[in-house]
Amino acid sequence: MLVRTTARDGIRRPSAARGLRATAVAMLAAAALASCTQGTPQDAAPAPASPSAAPVDNADSADQAEQAASEPTEEPALPAEPAPEAVRDAFATLQATLNDTCTPGAGDCAYFLGRVTQELTELDEAMRADPKGPGHFKQPLADMKTLFTKLGTDRSTPHLEKHFSAIVGTRDGINTWMQDHPDDYR
Known part of the structure; x- marks a missing residue:
C-alpha cells in the first residue's frame, strides 16, 4: 500500500497548517485586545497584531510602525481620591x-x-x-x-x-x- 496515513507514519502535517492556526490565534488575540482598549484615538496608527503575523513590504508602513512603537503608551490614571x-x-x-x-x-x-x-x-x-x-x-x-x-x-x-x-x-x-x-x- 503506497498511501499511508499520518497517524501510522507518525508524520505531522506540513508547517503551513500550523502557521495558519498560529496566525488565526494571533489575530483573534489582537482583535480581543483591540476591543478591550478604551479611548484609542481614531487617527493613531494601529499596532501590529504580532511580529510574525505579516511581513512589512513597504518602508512607509515600517516607519509608521516604528513611530507607533516608540511613542509612549498612556497608562490609565489612578484615581486622585481613594474610593469611598x-x-x-x-x-x-x-x-x-x-x-x-x-x-x-x-x-x-x-x-x-x-x-x-x-x-x-x-x-x-x-x-x-x-x-x-x-x-x-x-x-x-x-x-x-x-x-x-x-x-x-x-x-x-x-x-x-x-x-x-x-x-x-x-x-x-x-x-x-x-x-x-x-x-x-x-
Missing part, C-alpha cells in the same frame, strides 16, 4: 480583630497587637482621605491620634503590651462609633 469604600474596607479588617485578644506578658501578643495597630493606622489614613473629609470622622481620628501619640514610633512587642488597654480600648471605641454611623461602612 476605603473606610469600609479598613473598618472591616479592624472589625475582624474584635474577637481576638492576647495576654500581655504571655508571649502571644506580638501578632495581635501589631495587627490591631496596623489596622488602626490604615483606618486613620482611609478616614483622612475619604471624600466626606476628616471632619466627619472627628471622634475616631482624635482617639487614634491620642493612641498614636502614646505609642510614638516604637512598635516593639513589650511597648505595645505596655499600651494594651489603650490599643484595645481605641479599637473598641472606634467600633462603637462606626456602629452608630452605618452609612460609613455598609
